[in-house]
Amino acid sequence: MKSFWVVSLSLWVGFFTVQCQAKIKEAFTVQKVAPGLYFHLGNHELPNRTNHGAIANIGFVVGKQCVAVLDSGGNREQGRLLKEAIEKITDVPICYVINSHVHPDHIFGNRSFKENGVQFIGHKNLARALQARAIFYTQRAVEQLGINLTLQDIVLPDIAVTDSLTLDLGGRILAITAHGSAHTDNDLSVLDENSQTLWLSDLLFVEHLPVVDGSLKGWLKELKGLSRLQVKRVVPGHGPVLVNWRAALQRQESYLSLLLREVRAMIKEGKFIEQAIAEVGQNAAGQWALFDVFHKKNITFVFAELEWED
Amino acid sequence: MKIVSVILSLCLVSFISVVSAGVDETVWQNTLKGQFFSGRAISESENIIAIEAPYRAEDAALVPIRVTSKINQTDDKYIKKITLIVDKNPIPFAAEFNFTPLSGKADVAMRLRVNSYSYVRAIAEMNDGQLVMVKKFVKASGGCSAPIGADLDAAMQRLGRMKFKFPSSVQSNEPNLAQLLISHPNITGMQMDQVSRFIRPAYYVEKVKVTFDGQPVLTAKTDIAISADPNFRFYFVPQSAGELRAEAIDTDGKVFSQTYQVKP
Numbered sequence: 313m314k315s316f317w318v319v320s321l322s323l324w325v326g327f328f329t330v331q332c333q334a335k336i337k338e339a340f341t342v343q344k345v346a347p348g349l350y351f352h353l354g355n356h357e358l359p360n361r362t363n364h365g366a367i368a369n370i371g372f373v374v375g376k377q378c379v380a381v382l383d384s385g386g387n388r389e390q391g392r393l394l395k396e397a398i399e400k401i402t403d404v405p406i407c408y409v410i411n412s413h414v415h416p417d418h419i420f421g422n423r424s425f426k427e428n429g430v431q432f433i434g435h436k437n438l439a440r441a442l443q444a445r446a447i448f449y450t451q452r453a454v455e456q457l458g459i460n461l462t463l464q465d466i467v468l469p470d471i472a473v474t475d476s477l478t479l480d481l482g483g484r485i486l487a488i489t490a491h492g493s494a495h496t497d498n499d500l501s502v503l504d505e506n507s508q509t510l511w512l513s514d515l516l517f518v519e520h521l522p523v524v525d526g527s528l529k530g531w532l533k534e535l536k537g538l539s540r541l542q543v544k545r546v547v548p549g550h551g552p553v554l555v556n557w558r559a560a561l562q563r564q565e566s567y568l569s570l571l572l573r574e575v576r577a578m579i580k581e582g583k584f585i586e587q588a589i590a591e592v593g594q595n596a597a598g599q600w601a602l603f604d605v606f607h608k609k610n611i612t613f614v615f616a617e618l619e620w621e622d
Numbered sequence: 623m624k625i626v627s628v629i630l631s632l633c634l635v636s637f638i639s640v641v642s643a644g645v646d647e648t649v650w651q652n653t654l655k656g657q658f659f660s661g662r663a664i665s666e667s668e669n670i671i672a673i674e675a676p677y678r679a680e681d682a683a684l685v686p687i688r689v690t691s692k693i694n695q696t697d698d699k700y701i702k703k704i705t706l707i708v709d710k711n712p713i714p715f716a717a718e719f720n721f722t723p724l725s726g727k728a729d730v731a732m733r734l735r736v737n738s739y740s741y742v743r744a745i746a747e748m749n750d751g752q753l754v755m756v757k758k759f760v761k762a763s764g765g766c767s768a769p770i771g772a773d774l775d776a777a778m779q780r781l782g783r784m785k786f787k788f789p790s791s792v793q794s795n796e797p798n799l800a801q802l803l804i805s806h807p808n809i810t811g812m813q814m815d816q817v818s819r820f821i822r823p824a825y826y827v828e829k830v831k832v833t834f835d836g837q838p839v840l841t842a843k844t845d846i847a848i849s850a851d852p853n854f855r856f857y858f859v860p861q862s863a864g865e866l867r868a869e870a871i872d873t874d875g876k877v878f879s880q881t882y883q884v885k886p
Contacts, residue, residue: 358764415766437775440820443813445768448682448737455738456764463814497773523765525772582789584801584855585733586686589676608680609767616684616733616851617773619803620780 340366340393342401345545345553346507348374348484350401351382352394354550356520356601359386359417361458366390368417368549371511372398373504375481378407382502382511382547384421387459391421408433408479410488411469412513412549413496414441415525416449416457422467433477434469435490435498442466473500491515494531495523495549501538508544510557518551518560521567521600521607528572528614535565567596575614576621585615649709650741658705658715664745664753668692671704671728671746675758679736682762682769684849688731689744689756695721701728703747708847710740712812716847724837724859726797731855735769735810735847738762771807771850774821780805780851784868784880794886797857802832804853804870804878810846827852829871834884835864860884 342350351371359365365386372381372394379398385391398406409425411434412418419442422432446466453461471477479486487503495514502511515534517523524531539561546557554560574592592611597603655664674688689704700723706716721728734742743757771777783805792798804827811824830842830852839858858866866882 359766360764417766440774443820444770444774446814447812448768448770452738452762466814493773493776497775525766527773527776582787584686584731584789585684585853586674586688589680589686605765609763609765612681612684612686613772616849617776619853620783620805620851 340390340397342371342394342397345371345547346504346509349504349507349509350374350397351547351553352397353552354417356550358602358605359457361456364389364459365417365420365457368415369513369547369551370394370418370421371547372406373481373484373486374398374402374404375484377404377482378479379404380408380410380479380481380486380502381406381425382410383412383418383513383549384409384425386417387420387457387461388424388465389459391424394421395424404482406430407481409467410434410486410500410502411438412501412511413499414438414445415496415514418513418549419467420461420465423465426467431470432467433471433473433479433488433500435500436472436474437498439468439472441496441498442468491534492530493527494534496526499526499534503543509547509553510538510541510543510545511547512538512549513547514549516546516548516551516557516561517564518548518554519601520550521602522564522610523606524568524571524610524613528568528617532565532568532572535561535568539565567593567600570596571610571614572618575611576618579615579618579621585612588615647709647741649714650707650743654707654709654714658707659745659753662753664755666755666757668756670701670748670754671744671756673742673744673756673758675742675760677759678761679763679767682737682767683735683771684733685736685742685760686731687734687742688855689729691728691746695723695725695728697723700725700749701746702749704728704730705745705747706732706734706847707743707745708734708736708740709743710738711735711847712737712810713845713847715845716742717845718843719856720838720841722838724834725839725857726859727857729799729855729857730840733849733853735849736760736762737769770810770812774807774809777805777807777850782806782876782878784870784878786866786868786880786882792860792884792886794860794862797859798886799855799857800832800866801853801855802830802868802880803851804830804868805851806870806872806878808846808848808850808852812846825873827870827872829869830854831869832856832858833867834858834860839866860886862886 370383450461473490477488491499785803787801808826832840
């Protein structure tokens with residue numbers, strides 16, 4: 313009887329695994345944003361054991377000599393699928409993997425690109441953030457994402473960007489900017505000069521509720537700077553590619569400003585964090601995907617940041 | 623049909639095992655109880671204290687927890703100590719708060735790091751040695767959240783700043799609520815590489831002492847489960863005008879302090 317259960321269980325687990333892999337594969341397609349620039353559109357979901365953390369927008373740029381990967385995906389398998397997609401489109405070798413920031417949905421495909429000749433690029437604070445979070449992220453991977461991650465999945469950057477960096481992919485220039493603390497304390501944006509496309513990653517959320525994990529005030533400041541840029545289109549970290557990107561930037565700015573205003577007012581009134589979590593910004597519900605899972609986290613984070621203003 | 627029912631029952635079995643793994647008491651029963659209260663009887667009741675915690679930790683780095691007392695602190699009967707334990711944290715001991723009859727009320731609120739699906743428990747020790755426990759199960763947060771401070775540079779720049787806050791004007795001869803904020807990164811030391819050149823080893827506030835006119839109000843022993851920028855709410859009873867003083871000592875032996883002249 314016992315062996316029957318074991319056999320059934322392993323059959324079931326096997327069946328489940330095949331199903332899951334099929335699901336990732338089926339969902340993986342890349343679209344052309346501009347000549348030589350491609351992206352995969354993520355779904356607005358919380359990372360979970362069904363999507364295995366593969367939820368973010370990821371992509372790549374093809375030059376004459378080099379390909380640069382723009383975020384590697386939420387797990388090794390998604391990284392591998394991205395790599396396959398690149399190899400189908402071009403014979404140009406992959407020279408760089410640019411990690412826009414530390415969050416798991418953007419970096420856990422890294423290991424699939426790790427080989428001689430590939431350099432990983434990140435914000436100067438990325439290594440520190442990876443060091444601080446790696447053990448926790450890998451330990452929680454089975455429970456949260458239904459995948460095994462080890463410290464080998466943590467790839468520290470070979471090139472750290474302090475202010476800015478220009479990459480020449482061969483007839484194609486990428487201008488990388490290291491931002492001040494905003495969505496995280498290690499955000500990069502990438503401008504593809506050829507197509508005038510700005511890869512903002514999670515500095516901009518479209519449809520998906522913006523998540524604050526760096527500094528609210530810092531993010532508002534960065535948004536001001538970004539709004540002055542003259543680019544043709546923007547690729548956000550979550551949500552569709554936009555030509556009319558200023559409206560999306562404004563929409564995000566108005567949510568973040570609402571947090572700033574309401575939380576600041578509650579702190580001034582001597583209210584506690586528990587009250588703020590329960591009451592702040594409820595009017596914004598219904599305007600964003602995943603509001604219920606991230607809004608309270610945002611209030612919590614922002615409250616702790618603004619407590620030290622005076 | 624048979625296959626379907628086998629799969630369904632297996633689903634059910636794994637579902638049940640996931641749920642019971644989630645709320646299990648084994649770490650407490652097998653390890654923590656003995657480690658912290660060896661051989662002593664602990665009753666579970668809400669007659670002495672109650673605990674408030676969110677059902678889901680919205681942010682793993684900062685989970686507001688509040689313990690409220692159901693009895694007044696009198697010379698004859700008072701809560702001497704409240705210990706906070708997070709079963710599934712890498713270091714389950716979060717904090718220990720010592721009170722006196724002068725505390726007025728043995729209430730305390732704080733912010734904790736909660737790594738995983740876990741019970742958060744508060745154990746009150748009465749002046750006669752009796753132990754009474756309350757607990758709440760907290761579901762861990764998902765997504766990108768991690769139980770650390772997110773902006774280390776900002777926290778280091780403010781290192782040692784302290785503030786007192788009072789939600790309402792202070793009244794004499796009755797318990798008044800006070801809030802103490804301490805700016806400290808409370809680095810867990812749980813980083814990937816112990817000799818990392820990026821982050822230093824564990825560095826956190828390990829003692830907090832609050833006095834009113836030299837008399838102890840609250841004395842706490844704290845560990846890395848306390849969120850960055852430790853934040854406590856507690857009561858004190860001023861008989862007349864006097865000085866509220868807080869002192870925080872970190873693992874480097876650095877001492878930070880703050881005073882507030884209370885004028886009821």
